[in-house]
Amino acid sequence: MMHDQNALARMGWHNDFLSQLDLNELETARPARVIDSDGRGVRVLDATGEERRIELPSSTAPANRPLVGDWLIPGRDGGPGRLLERRTYLARRAAGTAERVQPMAANVDILFVVMGLDGDFNPSRLERYLVMAREGGVEAVAVLTKPDLAEDAGGARRSIEALPGLEGVVVLDPRHDDAAAALSAWLAAGVTVAVMGSSGVGKSTLLNRLAGREMETTGGVRKGDGKGRHTTTHRALHVLPGGAWLLDTPGMRELRLGEAAEGLSAVFEDIERLAGQCRFRDCAHHHEPGCAVRAAVDDGRLDPRRLRNWQKLLREQQRLAETQAEQRERHRDFHRYARKVQRAKQEQTGRS
Ligand SMILES: Nc1nc2c(ncn2[C@@H]2O[C@H](COP(=O)(O)OP(=O)(O)OP(=O)(O)O)[C@@H](O)[C@H]2O)c(=O)[nH]1
Ligand SMILES: [Zn+2]
Structure with a gap:
């Protein structure tokens, strides 16, 4: 019989x-959740509280590599078995020149976008995170830290509160005891939360505050069961005292979006709606007559910052699509060439 559904639900x-x-599988499977991963293997936890490492065959295609947060039906052979289809995901574009999409985490319910009110605060960067979250089906909450260093915390909060795609805004000081209470509405048992934001905004401080002292030693191990205590194994996914799962991600200077057309439409739905009312279908919203977008900026209904950010993100998406098309073209050329060489060789061996 499969594991206790309640224990599984508590794991997300x-x-x-x-x-x-x-x-x-319904009868016999023991689903396990990926709580950490490196290039060669993953660490999984199942509903009995057992934690173990599974090596990935080197032949595993990138698309089949489990991410932190993924669910597996481990194979009887001790291998990774079957990867269950993700409910949600977070992915960005990898650094470097290759326009490769880098998936970061799977089955995340809520993304906390952490921004410091000390000068790090930037609504356009927040929108970038919102686009990524919406693209992958993840809800997003803005967490504004360093209120003690803010010039106008209330103004900052108000400037983002109504952004489409944002579920909530919380202002807190992660060093204080009440930080966990401020986020408790988002941290129900079984909910998986990821934390992202620039370096130095207070993510680690917040993580430690939410997890309490025992974070590094207890990890995903069941309460009241000494097994696994005092290990120093690294984990990316931590269970919090209240039963939510927290995903620790490294700080990043900039978030480069992968393909995110749907996310972009969701986060800028207001502008897209306006654009649909422009007189010209190919309106660029600069100085065209009958431009509904410009009109909204002029009478204060639309923040010009938001318009600029939308246009910038659209241009990025367009460039990404062009680069990907070029890459596909190069790929095709290469294979065409390889086939030609192959045929030439065959003809040669046929003749000799
Ligand atoms: N004044 C003030 N300092 C804070 C606040 N939150 C965090 N800090 C401090 O900011 C510094 C950076 O915090 P971290 O938690 O290390 O930041 P981080 O986001 O984890 O940084 P990375 O690990 O580089 O991604 C620490 O010295 C914290 O004590 C706050 O609300 N107010
Ligand atoms: Zn227009």
Whole structure:
């Protein structure tokens, strides 16, 4: 019989995963969640509280590599077995020249975008995170830290409160005891939360505050069960005292978006709606007559900053699409060439 559904639910299990199991798996499978991963393997936790490492075959295609947060039906052979389809994901564009999308985490319910009110605060950067979150089906909450260093914390909060795609704004000082209470509405048992933001905004401080002292030693191990205590194994996914799961991600200077057309539409739905009312279908919203977007900026309904950011992100998406098309073209050329060489060789061996 499969594991206790309640224990699984506390780990973030969901009907969307249950419905992916076949009859045999429903009887016997022991679903396990990925709580850490490196290039060669993953660390998983199952509903009995057992934690173990699974090596990935080197032949595993990038698309089949489990991410932190993924659910597996581990194989009987001790291998990774079957990767269940993700409910949500967070992905960005990898650094470097190759326009490769780098998936970061799977099955995240809520993304906390942490910004410091000491000068790090930047609504356009927040919108970038919102686009990424919405693209992957993740809800986003802005967490504004360093209120003690802010010039106008209330003004900052108000300037982002109504952004489409943002579920909430919380202002807190992660060094204080009440920081956990300020976020408790988002941290129900079984909910998976990721924390992202620039370096130095207070993510680690917040993580430690939420997790309490025992974070590094208890990890995902069941309460009241001494197993696994005092290990120093690294984990990316931590269970909090209240039962939510917190994903620790490294700080990043800039977030480069992957393909995110849907996310962009969701976060800038107001501007897209206006653009639909422009007189010209190909209106660039600069100085065209009958431009509904410009009109909204002129009479104060639309923040010009938001318009600039939308246009910037659209241009980025366009460039990304062009680069990807070029890459595909190069790829095709290469294969065409390789086939030609192959044929030439065959003809040669046929003749000799
Ligand atoms: N004054 C003030 N300082 C804070 C606040 N929150 C965090 N800090 C301080 O800011 C510094 C950076 O905090 P961290 O938690 O290390 O930041 P981080 O986001 O984890 O940084 P990375 O690990 O580089 O990504 C620490 O010295 C914190 O004590 C705050 O609300 N007010
Ligand atoms: Zn227009």
